[in-house]
Amino acid sequence: xxxxxxxxxxxxxxxxxxxxxxxxxxxxxxxxxxxxxxxxxxxxxxxxxxxxxxxxxxxxxxxxxxxxxxxxxxxxxxxxxxxxxxxxxxxxxxxxxxxxxxxxxxxxxxxxxxxxxxxxxxxxxxxxxxxxxxxxxxxxxxxxxxxxxxxxxxxxxxxxxxxxxxxxxxxxxxxxxxxxxxxxxxxxxxxxxxxxxxxxxxxxxxxxxxxxxxxxxxxxxxxxxxxxxxxxxxxxxxxxxxxxxxxxxxxxxxxxxxxxxxxxxxxxxxxxxxxxxxxxxxxxxxxxxxxxxxxxxxxxxxxxxxxxxxxxxxxxxxxxxxxxxxxxxxxxxxxxxxxxxxxxxxxxxxxxxxxxxxxxxxxxxxxxxxxxxxxxxxxxxxxxxxxxxxxxxxxxxxxxxxxxxxxxxxxxxxxxxxxxxxxxxxxxxxxxxxxxxxxxxxxxxxxxxxxxxxxxxxxxxxxxxxxxxxxxxxxxxxxxxxxxxxxxxxxxxxxxxxxxxxxxxxxxxxxxxxxxxxxxxxxxxxxxxxxxxxxxxxxxxxxxxxxxxxxxxxxxxxxxxxxxxxxxxxxxxxxxxxxxxxxxxxxxxxxxxxxxxxxxxxxxxxxxxxxxxxxxxxxxxxxxxxxxxxxxxxxxxxxxxxxxxxxxxxxxxxxxxxxxxxxxxxxxxxxxxxxxxxxxxxxxxxxxxxxxxxxxxxxxxxxxxxxxxxxxxxxxxxxxxxxxxxxxxxxxxxxxxxxxxxxxxxxxxxxxxxxxxxxxxxxxxxxxxxxxxxxxxxxxxxxxxxxxxxxxxxxxxxxxxxxxxxxxxx
DNA sequence: AAATCCGCCCTATTT
DNA sequence: GTAAATAGGGCGGATTTA
Numbered sequence: 001x002x003x004x005x006x007x008x009x010x011x012x013x014x015x016x017x018x019x020x021x022x023x024x025x026x027x028x029x030x031x032x033x034x035x036x037x038x039x040x041x042x043x044x045x046x047x048x049x050x051x052x053x054x055x056x057x058x059x060x061x062x063x064x065x066x067x068x069x070x071x072x073x074x075x076x077x078x079x080x081x082x083x084x085x086x087x088x089x090x091x092x093x094x095x096x097x098x099x100x101x102x103x104x105x106x107x108x109x110x111x112x113x114x115x116x117x118x119x120x121x122x123x124x125x126x127x128x129x130x131x132x133x134x135x136x137x138x139x140x141x142x143x144x145x146x147x148x149x150x151x152x153x154x155x156x157x158x159x160x161x162x163x164x165x166x167x168x169x170x171x172x173x174x175x176x177x178x179x180x181x182x183x184x185x186x187x188x189x190x191x192x193x194x195x196x197x198x199x200x201x202x203x204x205x206x207x208x209x210x211x212x213x214x215x216x217x218x219x220x221x222x223x224x225x226x227x228x229x230x231x232x233x234x235x236x237x238x239x240x241x242x243x244x245x246x247x248x249x250x251x252x253x254x255x256x257x258x259x260x261x262x263x264x265x266x267x268x269x270x271x272x273x274x275x276x277x278x279x280x281x282x283x284x285x286x287x288x289x290x291x292x293x294x295x296x297x298x299x300x301x302x303x304x305x306x307x308x309x310x311x312x313x314x315x316x317x318x319x320x321x322x323x324x325x326x327x328x329x330x331x332x333x334x335x336x337x338x339x340x341x342x343x344x345x346x347x348x349x350x351x352x353x354x355x356x357x358x359x360x361x362x363x364x365x366x367x368x369x370x371x372x373x374x375x376x377x378x379x380x381x382x383x384x385x386x387x388x389x390x391x392x393x394x395x396x397x398x399x400x401x402x403x404x405x406x407x408x409x410x411x412x413x414x415x416x417x418x419x420x421x422x423x424x425x426x427x428x429x430x431x432x433x434x435x436x437x438x439x440x441x442x443x444x445x446x447x448x449x450x451x452x453x454x455x456x457x458x459x460x461x462x463x464x465x466x467x468x469x470x471x472x473x474x475x476x477x478x479x480x481x482x483x484x485x486x487x488x489x490x491x492x493x494x495x496x497x498x499x500x501x502x503x504x505x506x507x508x509x510x511x512x513x514x515x516x517x518x519x520x521x522x523x524x525x526x527x528x529x530x531x532x533x534x535x536x537x538x539x540x541x542x543x544x545x546x547x548x549x550x551x552x553x554x555x556x557x558x559x560x561x562x563x564x565x566x567x568x569x570x571x572x573x574x575x576x577x578x579x580x581x582x583x584x585x586x587x588x589x590x591x592x593x594x595x596x597x598x599x600x601x602x603x604x605x606x607x608x609x610x611x612x613x614x615x616x617x618x619x620x621x622x623x624x625x626x627x628x629x630x631x632x633x634x635x636x637x638x639x640x641x642x643x644x645x646x647x648x649x650x651x652x653x654x655x656x657x658x659x660x661x662x663x664x665x666x667x668x669x670x671x672x673x674x675x676x677x678x679x680x681x682x683x684x685x686x687x688x689x690x691x692x693x694x695x696x697x698x699x700x701x702x703x704x705x706x707x708x709x710x711x712x713x714x715x716x717x718x719x720x721x722x723x724x725x726x727x728x729x730x731x732x733x734x735x736x737x738x739x740x741x742x743x744x745x746x747x748x749x750x751x752x753x754x755x756x757x758x759x760x761x762x763x764x765x766x767x768x769x770x771x772x773x774x775x776x777x778x779x780x781x782x783x784x785x786x787x788x789x790x791x792x793x794x795x796x797x798x799x800x801x802x803x804x805x806x807x808x809x810x
Numbered sequence: 811a812a813a814t815c816c817g818c819c820c821t822a823t824t825t
Numbered sequence: 826g827t828a829a830a831t832a833g834g835g836c837g838g839a840t841t842t843a
Contacts, residue, residue, distance in 0.1 A: 278826070302823095379826070379827075380827065381826075381827045382826085384827080415829085416828090416829080417829075417830095418825090418828065418829030418830055419824090419825060419828095419829065419830070420830095421824090421825085421830060421831070436825095440825090441828095535827095536827060537827090538827080538828070539827025539828050540827055540828090541827085541828090542827065542828045542829085543826080543827045543828075544826090544827095545826065545827095546827080554828070554829095558828085558829075583824065583825055583830085583831095584824080584825040584829090584830085585825065586825080633832095634831085634832065634833095635824090635830075635831055635832075636823065636824050636825085636830075636831055636832070637823090637824095637831090637832070650823085650824065651822090651823055651824060651831085651832075652823095653833095655822090655823070656821085656822055656823065657821090657822070657823095658821060658822065658834085708820090708821070708822095709821070709822085711820080711821070717819090717820085718818090718819065718820095719818080719819050719820075719835080719836060719837085720835085720836065720837095721819085721820070721821095721834090721835070721836080722834095722835080723820095723821090724820095753835085753836080754834090754835065754836090755835080755836080775834080775835095779833085779834090783833095811842100811843090812841100812842080812843080813840100813841080813842070813843090814839100814840080814841070814842085815838105815839080815840070815841085816837105816838090816839080816840090817836105817837095817838090817839095818835105818836085818837090818838105819834105819835090819836085820833100820834085820835085820836105821832105821833095821834090822831100822832095822833100823830100823831080823832085824829105824830080824831080825828100825829090825830085825831105
């Protein structure tokens with residue numbers, strides 16, 4: 001029983017290492033290759049040329065093969081897909097491929113930039129993190145089951161001495177490391193702190209050695225920002241102290257075999273490799289799965305800030321002990337045992353977050369067919385791309401190339417129309433129903449067979465009606481619709497199983513055994529990952545760096561989307577609904593004549609049945625929800641309350657990070673009163689009280705902080721903005737900043753510009769009361785009041801804040 | 811000279 | 826490093842007002 005957890009090309013051994021749980025296999029048969037649009041003769045001639053003689057050494061084999069290529073020139077009168085011969089060039093080593101790219105002088109080269117280990121997973125039939133029988137024998141290899149493999153997981157965190165703002169690995173030592181796993185809780189350090197999880201070692205060198213010793217026996221290592229901090233720091237410290245860092249599992253070296261036969265033992269393969277991935281680093285250890293939870297949290301959750309503490313609170317609702325980086329040195333010097341507790345809590349919550357995200361990542365890894373390490377660092381578009389590469393390979397297609405920089409720049413400038421948004425009927429509404437299309441874009445893609453390899457195919461030109469001047473093949477299913485259909489069908493099956501299990505559970509009304517729970521949970525994760533991937537295909541086709549980019553396809557999809565929602569609005573109105581608001585794939589409506597909830601719901605279901613009969617079979621308009629009340633302010637900004645008094649807020653300041661907490665709290669309180677009771681006077685009172693508190697300095701500093709993200713390098717900003725000015729101050733103090741960092745600041749008093757008065761919360765001596773009243777508290781609540789028909793004049797006679805306050809304070 | 815308007819840049823949301 | 830549609834703050838130059 002074996003399961004693959006990592007794949008690495010060993011450049012010393014010149015072959016692929018397949019890391020299974022507790023076993024390493026070598027794959028020597030698989031060689032790097034790519035394709036050239038030229039004949040073997042042309043290539044042979046080119047390579048026998050004296051200038052290119054050295055290139056010939058790299059080539060292991062030339063072979064003419066039939067492949068299907070997508071003709072991306074839509075104006076071309078040839079077919080959309082063409083099957084013809086290309087030359088497949090197999091080389092000795094991965095690094096030979098870049099050298100042979102000069103062959104593009106002879107004709108376009110294809111699939112020359114797919115990393116070798118990823119290529120291996122595309123071409124092989126191995127699904128990562130899945131149990132197989134007879135793994136070592138390619139012909140007898142069979143999947144046992146879909147259970148989650150028993151992976152040994154551990155979290156790891158490090159504390160470092162820090163004098164200034166940033167620790168310096170040349171000077172500042174590692175103070176302690178902490179770990180958490182199912183059966184291990186430990187903090188290692190070289191000062192005798194008192195704590196139940198403490199392990200004392202002699203010095204930093206021993207600390208590092210002991211740390212490696214612990215980690216090497218685990219399969220998965222969770223960190224929080226380990227990519228950019230813990231591992232690079234650990235590596236550098238170890239180098240400076242002259243320590244060799246190898247993560248080879250105890251006993252692994254004895255079990256290394258060729259596929260089939262035994263070979264000499266080999267050690268010292270698994271060391272930390274730091275590589276650049278865009279602006280960030282990646283810390284990889286061959287054979288281990290390092291999962292950095294920080295980027296996953298950033299991608300998956302929507303929070304103001306993404307400190308470990310914020311994420312723990314979001315996921316588990318617990319506040320963990322927090323220590324500022326600068327305070328670590330103090331705690332260390334004073335032998336404060338809180339440092340140990342803090343360090344352990346970091347490891348503990350990192351572990352919990354890791355276990356929380358792992359199943360979903362495992363599912364992505366299986367579906368996309370790439371390693372956990374890679375998949376946990378991919379965005380949804382990259383996952384779609386690898387999924388498509390897999391299916392492209394299976395169907396004998398040549399994958400389109402990634403765009404050149406020029407092509408990318410060109411694509412960036414291509415705009416097209418998106419979803420339809422109806423101007424809302426502003427103000428308060430009651431008895432509201434909402435309906436939306438289930439997976440609108442994916443279902444359109446499938447229904448119309450929209451794909452770069454089916455658009456405007458010559459074979460179907462005459463028999464097709466044109467959509468924005470385009471049509472799609474009727475004879476052959478396109479690559480993207482095919483992949484999408486697979487995902488959606490599998491998801492449907494899972495949903496059905498889950499539903500059956502659910503009713504079964506209810507009928508039995510009994511406690512479930514463990515197997516049932518695990519099975520159920522896992523299917524639920526699979527279902528979630530399938531949904532995410534399905535929903536990413538439209539965005540993928542419109543993504544300028546995509547191989548299967550097609551602006552035309554994306555344009556047709558949104559066009560059809562607009563048509564369907566507009567048609568639905570029209571039908572709803574004919575049916576006796578008043579549509580209050582609609583955005584892209586869904587709408588909110590009330591009945592024209594006054595009615596109770598029951599009448600409304602009955603009518604809604606009648607309407608849905610009627611509409612769904614007319615829709616293509618893969619498309620469906622669904623009931624989404626019923627709401628007692630709702631306030632609609634503008635497009636993309638509204639709030640609703642359901643029967644359980646649950647409030648949903650969309651787009652308003654309350655859900656945005658770039659507003660102070662006090663402004664958000666006030667808006668929420670006002671909305672709550674208006675939605676629950678419709679009492680305008682009470683709402684005014686809330687505002688009045690907050691303003692009084694603000695004036696009396698009763699507001700907690702934390703509630704005044706405004707958070708804004710840096711979205712580019714500080715020098716690229718063309719305008720002065722508060723968060724940019726604060727960022728400059730941070731840099732001046734010796735701090736480091738990255739693109740994507742979130743800056744928090746408070747506006748202090750004075751009469752200079754707002755940007756000049758923005759300071760870091762820790763530096764704020766006071767705050768500008770009138771700024772917070774005029775620019776933070778009032779605008780968000782006034783917009784709501786105004787939408788209810790309470791004119792600004794009613795609230796403020798002249799435009800001075802003093803007068804408005806006067807009105808509120810009466 | 812001050813107040814106001816407006817376009818631009820920028821961020822963050824919704825779908 | 827999925828897309829477009831959208832609102833709204835702050836800045837700074839242009840325009841209007843006194």
